[in-house]
Amino acid sequence: MRRSSRESWRSPLKFLPPVRWDQQEPTWRAARPAVIAAALKRASARPSGNWYVLAASREVRPGRPLGRTVAGREVVAWRDASGRLLAGPGSCPHLGAPLCDSPVVGGRIVCHWHGLALGEEGFPGWSPFPAHDDGVLAWIRLDAVGGEEPLPAPALPPRPAAAVDAVTTAVGTCEPEDVVANRLDPWHGAWFHPYSFTRLTVVEEPSTAEEAPDGDAGHDHFLVDVAYRVGRRAAVPVRACFTAPGPRTVVMRITDGEGASSVVETHATPLGTDRHGRPRTAVIEAVLAASERPGFALAHRAAPLLRPLMRTAAARLWRDDMAYAERRWLLRSTGRFPG
Ligand code: FES
Ligand SMILES: [Fe+2]
Incomplete structure (x- = not known):
């Protein structure tokens, strides 16, 4: 049954006179x-499934990498040209530059120390992590940390x-x-x-x-x-x-x-x-x-x-x-x- 608009707009607020803090029923029992x-x-x-929440989805902005540490691992996340979430180790495999300070160019992180471009194909010594964007939260999968059977997406x-x-x-x-x-x-x-x-x-x-x-x-x-x-x-x-x-x-x-x-x-x-x-x-x-x-x-x-x-x-x-x-x-x- 369709509710009348008057009913729909009924205030959800109830008059509930304050209970003195020390007169509430104790809950410890x-x-x-x-x-x-x-x-x-x-x-x-x-x-x-070894999935960890990294940040809010909207914190990973196009064109700008986001650096975090998860379980002691330096991690970087960014978006490719189509807006897809990607993630990988946060340290450049060449000489260790912090990739969170490097720009994203054409969907890849280009290391600002010597120009190594890193993308989802990886690089010797640098393997991307599975990443998942559920629209609200950005997740990464760290199998070496979780040690569980990996799942394709967070449950x-x-x-x-x-x-x-x-x-x-x-x-x-x-x-x-x-x-x-x-x-x-x-x-x-x-x-x-x-x-x-x-x-x-x-x-x-x-x-x-x-x-x-x-x-x-x-x-x-x-x-x-x-x-x-x-x-x-x-x-x-x-x-x-x-x-x-x-x-x-x-x-x-x-x-x-x-x-x-x-x-x-x-x-x-x-x-x-x-x-x-x-x-x-x-x-x-x-x-x-x-x-x-x-x-x-x-x-x-x-x-x-x-x-x-x-x-x-x-x-x-x-x-x-x-x-x-x-x-x-x-x-x-x-x-x-x-x-
Ligand atoms: S440290 Fe990244 S390219 Fe050299
Ligand atoms: Fe609480």
Whole structure:
């Protein structure tokens, strides 16, 4: 049945008087460490096919290479003449120039030290990496790093068809599993991020390893009812489902409420170690906002304006979540993690 436009434009905002932070129901009893640990272990065992998120697709611009370090490997990505994503080692095979500083000419990187042109055909001592552009994120496959059975493309759950996307990157001192563990603890939402979330209830959770030693076929997810704060007294209630389709990815999908089918993909990419030998990890998070509201089509035209707003919201959450992930790594690496 077609909804009347009046109904379609009904505000998603609910008047939700603020709950004092210290008067919320504590979630620590529900947030059983064994549930988070079992969900993390199952996620870690899933295949990634050796694919790593490198950056947002739009960060790899035509004519200009993008340099990154992934798992200690210097990597360069660029686009060929048709816009296709290509990637390879970031160091020139001749005398080691940083290829991220070299120009792209005719779809090939031309080393700015002595003019060696490098393309997808490779060169002795320099073999390109498989690359994949899914329209939102740029991926590379590093078989020597992942050591898994390679897959032709990264495995991702479906995305909403018409979505406005924004990608945020944050970097911290931790490992990818600390980022995934943070996302597999939905109970911290309203306590740790009271500026964004209120009235958070975990409706379904996966089992501990003891409750389901072989995993929870079909039930390895968290279902969370939560209201996103909009100002002090209003919020947008939604139901969200969290899954970990791979060892370095957690996906949150809004299943009910405003923006149903919207997705937040959180990807953790190991960068390498800092000069003290501590691991550095990038969180590359793609928000794909969808809505059935008729006016949402306009949002596509406003996307360049919306993106910075979406990124600001995600960046604030990630400042706190990175502190959680870094703390978790610090405790783990010094043998002080509880349990
Ligand atoms: S270092 Fe690249 S061509 Fe010499
Ligand atoms: Fe969080």
